[in-house]
Amino acid sequence: MTIPEQPAPSDEVVPLLKVAGLVKHFPITKGLLRRQVGAVQAVDGLTFDVRPGETLGVVGESGCGKSTMGRLITRLLEPTAGTIEFEGKDITHLGVAGMRPIRRDVQMIFQDPYSSLNPRHTVGTIVGAPFKLQGITPEGGVKKEVQRLLGLVGLNPEHYNRYPHEFSGGQRQRIGIARALALKPKLVVADEPVSALDVSIQAQVVNLLDDLQDELGLTYVIIAHDLSVIRHVSDRIAVMYLGKVVELTDRTSLYATPMHPYTKALLSAVPVPDPGRRKRGAASGGSGGRILLKGDVPSPIAPPSGCRFHTRCWKATEVCRQQEPPLQALRTGHQVACHHPENAPA
Ligand SMILES: Nc1ncnc2c1ncn2[C@@H]1O[C@H](COP(=O)(O)OP(=O)(O)OP(=O)(O)O)[C@@H](O)[C@H]1O
Ligand code: SF4
Numbered sequence: 001m002t003i004p005e006q007p008a009p010s011d012e013v014v015p016l017l018k019v020a021g022l023v024k025h026f027p028i029t030k031g032l033l034r035r036q037v038g039a040v041q042a043v044d045g046l047t048f049d050v051r052p053g054e055t056l057g058v059v060g061e062s063g064c065g066k067s068t069m070g071r072l073i074t075r076l077l078e079p080t081a082g083t084i085e086f087e088g089k090d091i092t093h094l095g096v097a098g099m100r101p102i103r104r105d106v107q108m109i110f111q112d113p114y115s116s117l118n119p120r121h122t123v124g125t126i127v128g129a130p131f132k133l134q135g136i137t138p139e140g141g142v143k144k145e146v147q148r149l150l151g152l153v154g155l156n157p158e159h160y161n162r163y164p165h166e167f168s169g170g171q172r173q174r175i176g177i178a179r180a181l182a183l184k185p186k187l188v189v190a191d192e193p194v195s196a197l198d199v200s201i202q203a204q205v206v207n208l209l210d211d212l213q214d215e216l217g218l219t220y221v222i223i224a225h226d227l228s229v230i231r232h233v234s235d236r237i238a239v240m241y242l243g244k245v246v247e248l249t250d251r252t253s254l255y256a257t258p259m260h261p262y263t264k265a266l267l268s269a270v271p272v273p274d275p276g277r278r279k280r281g282a283a284s285g286g287s288g289g290r291i292l293l294k295g296d297v298p299s300p301i302a303p304p305s306g307c308r309f310h311t312r313c314w315k316a317t318e319v320c321r322q323q324e325p326p327l328q329a330l331r332t333g334h335q336v337a338c339h340h341p342e343n344a345p346a
């Protein structure tokens with residue numbers, strides 16, 4: 001049974017960020033005239049809210065459009081269609097001047113702590129750059145504020161004159177976090193903040209993000225390709241597949257009663273490479289409940305018809321190949337886009 005648009009009590013909170021029908025297609029051009037011959041449908045109609053103070057985790061395999069989504073909501077990319085509202089204000093197509101005040105409130109942390117920090121700049125210059133960009137002098141001066149920020153992320157404030165190469169990967173990511181926090185943002189979008197780090201360091205950085213959220217009242221969108229990293233920090237989780245959100249719910253329901261077969265597959269097994277079969281294979285439901293997700297994500301240039309997951313789904317039927325399942329609330333607060341959901345209410 002489908003429960004029509006019925007907001008759960010918690011949905012009454014005014015969202016910090018509201019995204020509706022968000023689309024990003026990258027044109028593919030050919031020849032001297034750069035004629036458009038197609039498009040990479042990286043993000044293809046996302047609708048979700050981010051509530052103040054929460055952590056929204058976004059997961060999905062490589063190429064599902066997670067980074068594109070992150071770059072759209074921070075307005076580093078221009079959307080092809082759809083709307084983005086921040087604190088009730090439409091920021092979808094704001095220009096440089098209009099975005100200026102929003103840039104303070106919305107910051108991004110990147111995956112690679114090696115390439116995202118300029119090797120020729122000292123840590124002081126890197127962490128202090130946002131003040132220069134915004135033309136702000138913090139109370140007590142930039143140096144003092146940079147040192148405070150370094151301390152806040154667990155680095156030695158005396159090291160502001162050092163260069164990125166003098167730090168370890170985990171420390172560099174802390175520098176990136178300090179830079180992102182310089183202007184006291186409200187929303188921080190972290191794109192795979194720990195996937196470039198040693199597993200032993202990952203938990204430390206995740207815990208730091210968690211502590212900073214409590215201390216500073218931050219709202220996070222944390223992007224990861226697997227469910228283990230964001231398990232402990234996310235309040236709600238959006239699962240993305242080929243440019244779409246296929247499931248969105250709170251962490252407890254997602255882990256206890258996943259409804260989308262793709263989520264179930266992500267939870268039950270780490271996707272395994274299948275070198276023996278170049279063809280896209282269908283996933284198979286194992287008797288022990290372990291599901292091996294086979295094959296690669298199909299190309300976003302020509303996504304499969306109907307449900308985009310049908311080429312890999314063990315539950316696929318004719319309707320899946322023909323009709324795209326809309327994302328809808330099948331249980332209060334649990335949205336899923338599937339014709340034959342798992343754990344569906346009777
Ligand atoms: N600037 C661009 N021009 C053309 N295609 C792009 C561009 N940026 C991303 N894409 C394509 O859009 C799709 C989604 O990419 P995106 O980086 O958003 O995925 P992702 O989920 O972040 O993957 P990963 O887990 O590997 O980081 C991919 O097919 C990618 O090749
Ligand atoms: S709609 Fe069909 S193909 Fe898509 S996930 Fe659901 S069962 Fe599988």
Ligand SMILES: [Mg+2]
Nearest residue numbers: 066067068191
């Ligand atoms: Mg990415």
